[in-house]
Amino acid sequence: MSTNDGAVVGVIDYTTGNSRSVTRALNFLQVPNRLLSSPGDLAGVDRIVLPGVGAAGTSMDYLEDAGWPAALGELVAAGDMPFLGICVGLQLLFESSAEQDARCLGWLPGMVRPFDRGQVRVPQMGWNQVRPHSGHPFVTGMPADDYFYFVNSYYAEPGNAADAAAMTEYGVPFASVIARGNIMATQFHVEKSGKLGLELLRRFAGLSRGELC
Amino acid sequence: MLTARLIACFDVVDGRVTKARRFQDNIDVGDASEIAAAVYADGIDEVIFYDILASAQRRQADLATIEAVAAQVFVPLTVGGGIRSVADMHAVLEAGAEKISLDSMAVRNPEIIAAGSREFGRQCIVQSMQVRQVPPASGLPSGYEVMIDGARVATGLDAVAWARRGEELGAGEIVVNSIDQDGTHQGYDLDITRAIAGAVNLPVIASGGAGSADHVAAAFTQAHASAAIISSLLYSPRMERTMPVGDIKAVLAKAHGLPVRPAA
Numbered sequence: 319m320s321t322n323d324g325a326v327v328g329v330i331d332y333t334t335g336n337s338r339s340v341t342r343a344l345n346f347l348q349v350p351n352r353l354l355s356s357p358g359d360l361a362g363v364d365r366i367v368l369p370g371v372g373a374a375g376t377s378m379d380y381l382e383d384a385g386w387p388a389a390l391g392e393l394v395a396a397g398d399m400p401f402l403g404i405c406v407g408l409q410l411l412f413e414s415s416a417e418q419d420a421r422c423l424g425w426l427p428g429m430v431r432p433f434d435r436g437q438v439r440v441p442q443m444g445w446n447q448v449r450p451h452s453g454h455p456f457v458t459g460m461p462a463d464d465y466f467y468f469v470n471s472y473y474a475e476p477g478n479a480a481d482a483a484a485m486t487e488y489g490v491p492f493a494s495v496i497a498r499g500n501i502m503a504t505q506f507h508v509e510k511s512g513k514l515g516l517e518l519l520r521r522f523a524g525l526s527r528g529e530l531c
Numbered sequence: 532m533l534t535a536r537l538i539a540c541f542d543v544v545d546g547r548v549t550k551a552r553r554f555q556d557n558i559d560v561g562d563a564s565e566i567a568a569a570v571y572a573d574g575i576d577e578v579i580f581y582d583i584l585a586s587a588q589r590r591q592a593d594l595a596t597i598e599a600v601a602a603q604v605f606v607p608l609t610v611g612g613g614i615r616s617v618a619d620m621h622a623v624l625e626a627g628a629e630k631i632s633l634d635s636m637a638v639r640n641p642e643i644i645a646a647g648s649r650e651f652g653r654q655c656i657v658q659s660m661q662v663r664q665v666p667p668a669s670g671l672p673s674g675y676e677v678m679i680d681g682a683r684v685a686t687g688l689d690a691v692a693w694a695r696r697g698e699e700l701g702a703g704e705i706v707v708n709s710i711d712q713d714g715t716h717q718g719y720d721l722d723i724t725r726a727i728a729g730a731v732n733l734p735v736i737a738s739g740g741a742g743s744a745d746h747v748a749a750a751f752t753q754a755h756a757s758a759a760i761i762s763s764l765l766y767s768p769r770m771e772r773t774m775p776v777g778d779i780k781a782v783l784a785k786a787h788g789l790p791v792r793p794a795a
Contacts, residue, residue: 342601342627372652435732441654441703443734444533444757445576445792465534465792467576467607469654487532510607510629512571 327351327523328363332370332380336509340369340404343509343516349523357389365523366390366399369509370406374430374472375418377406387423394501395425400530402522403503408496409474411503417472425501427477433470438489441471446494448506452483454497455529456521460484464514466494466506473505500530535751535789536577536758537776538609538736539570539765543583546596550767560766564599570765571604573776574794578604579632579760584613584623594626601627609657616643617650624651632706634659635679638686638693641700648701657736658702662690662723663710675723682710690723691730698731705731706760708738716742716763724754736760744774744782751789 327344331337331353344351354360368390370377381387393399409415410422415430422430433440445465450457473492476482482493486505496503502522508515541548541563548560560566567578578600583593590613600608610623611632620631631651637644637658647656661682662675669676675690694705707727709720719737728735734757737750741761750756764774777794784791 336624336629338625339601339627339629343605346602346605439732439734439757441734442533443654443704444536446533468533471653507607510605512574512606516605 325350325364325523326362327365327367328354328360329367329369330381330386331355332372332377336507337369339507339509340367340519343519344523347516347520347523349520356384357386360389360393364399366394366401367522368401368403368407368410370404370408370410372406373418373420374406374409374415374422375420377410378420378422381410381423390423391425395423398500398527398530400500400522400525400527401502402508402519403496403501404509405470405505405507408503408505409472411496411501412474412476415472426481426496426498428475428481429477430472430474432472434489441469442488443469445511446486446488446506448484448486448494450484450495452480452495452497454483454502455525456497456502456518457483457495459521460518461514466504466508466511466515468494468506470505500527532790533757534576534792535748535783537575537747537779537791538577538579538758538760539567539575539776540579540581540738540760540762541566543580543593543596544585545589546592548766550763563596564603566766567600567604567608570776571606574780574792575606575776576792577607577609577758579609579611581632582612583610584619586613590622594622597623597626597628611657611659617646620647620651620655624655630655630657630704632657632659633702634661635684637697638677638679638688641696644697644700644702648703653701653703656702657704657706658694658697659706659708659738660690660693660697661708661710662720664720664723673723673726675726678710682713691726694727694731694735698733702733704734704736704757706736706738708760709740712740713738714763715740718742718746719750719754719756719759721749721754724750724756728755728757734758744779745786747779748783748787748789751783752787 483497484495486494
C-alpha cells in the first residue's frame with residue numbers, strides 16, 4: 319500500500335453533510351486534511367474529497383452557490399488533481415440524476431437512477447459486497463467480495479462501462495466504485511466501512527498523480 | 532445481497548453505559564466510548580446510543596462522548612433520546628452521529644420526522660417505537676400499541692399504522708422494540724416485527740429480548756428484519772453467558788445460512 323507523502327486532503331464542507339466523518343477518518347489515519355468551505359480555501363491542497371449525504375439536487379445547489387463546479391472542473395475534470403467522491407459525491411459526477419431531476423457535474427457520461435421499490439427495500443441500508451474488476455490503481459489490491467457500508471436510494475449507470483471499477487448487486491447490479499484517471503468515487507461510505515473502508519481511504523490519500531495518469 | 536446487520540445498543544447516562552430490565556433497575560456497565568470501541572474491534576456492524584441526551588444540563592458532556600466514540604469507531608452511530616428540534620439534530624450529527632433516532636418526541640410531534648428528513652435526508656432518520664401487545668378488545672388492528680416516555684404512557688396508536696405513517700413522513704428505518712420481551716432474553720417479538728416489515732418498504736430493525744444467537748437469526752429468517760439490535764447478549768452483567776460479535780455471526784452464517792459481514 320502506498321504511504322502518504324504529506325499531501326493535504328481537502329474535504330469539501332457541506333453544511334448538512336457528513337464532511338466531518340471524513341475528516342475524522344483522515345485524522346485517525348494521520349493523513350493531513352482540512353475542510354474546504356469554498357474554492358478560496360484550496361491553496362496547499364493536493365487532493366479533494368467530495369462527501370455527500372442527502373439529495374443530488376440539494377447538493378448541486380450547495381456546490382453551485384459556493385462556486386465549486388467551475389473550480390473543480392478546472393482542477394479535476396480538465397486537470398489532474400486526485401479526486402474522491404463518496405455516496406452522493408459519486409452520483410454528482412454524471413450528467414443527471416433522477417433524484418430531484420438534478421443536472422449534475424457531467425464529468426462522466428451516464429445518469430443516476432432509483433432502485434426499484436417493487437423489488438427491494440429502499441433505501442439500501444447496510445453492508446453489501448463489492449467486486450472490483452478494473453486495473454485502476456485505486457482498486458488493485460482491493461479484495462474481492464468484501465463488505466462495505468451503503469446508504470442509497472439511487473445508483474449510477476455509467477455511459478462508459480469502463481468507468482465502473484467495481485460492481486455490487488441490490489436488485490440490479492450497479493457500479494459501486496467509479497475510477498477513471500484522477501477521478502475516483504465510491505457509492506459506499508469509506509469512512510463508515512470499518513477497517514476496509516479506512517484502508518481504501520488511505521489508499522486514495524497515498525496515490526500519486528503519476529500513478530493515476 | 533445485504534448482510535444480516537447486527538447493531539449494538541447501549542443506554543448511556545453521563546457517559547456510562549447502563550443496563551435496565553424492563554425499563555427499571557439500572558446497573559452501571561462501563562465507559563461508553565471504551566465499550567463502543569471494543570464492540571467495533573469485535574466486528575459489530577453498527578452502534579446505537581439511547582437516552583444519551585436525555586438531560587439538558589449534561590448536553591455538552593454528552594456531545595463530547597459522541598465525539599470520543601466517532602473518533603475511533605468507523606461504523607455508523609445512531610443517537611436517540613432528548614432530541615427535540617432540527618437544531619438538536621445538527622449538534623448530534625456534527626458531533627459524529629450518522630443517524631438520529633426519534634421515539635416519544637415523534638409521537639408528540641410527527642412533523643419532526645418530516646423536518647429531519649427534509650434537512651438531512653431520509654437515511655438519517657430512524658423511527659424507534661416501543662410496542663406492547665394489547666387484548667383484541669382494545670380495537671387496535673395489529674394487536675399492538677405504541678407506548679412512549681420509557682414505556683410508561685399509552686398512546687392509543689396502532690403499531691403498524693404508526694410505522695406506515697413514519698414511512699410517509701420520511702423515516703428511513705424503523706426500530707420495533709417489544710416492551711413485553713425487552714430484557715427477558717426470551718427472543719424478539721417476531722409477530723409484530725414481521726407485521727411491520729411487511730407493511731413498509733423501509734429496513735426494519737428487531738429489538739428487545741434477544742438472549743441467544745438463534746433468537747437473532749429468527750429476526751431475519753422468520754420476521755424479515757433487515758437488522759437486529761443486541762445488547763444483553765453482548766455485555767449484560769445479568770446474563771450467564773454473553774457472546775462476542777464474532778460468535779453470534781458464526782451461528783448466523785453456519786447454522787442459519789445468513790450472509791454476514793465477517794467479524795474482524
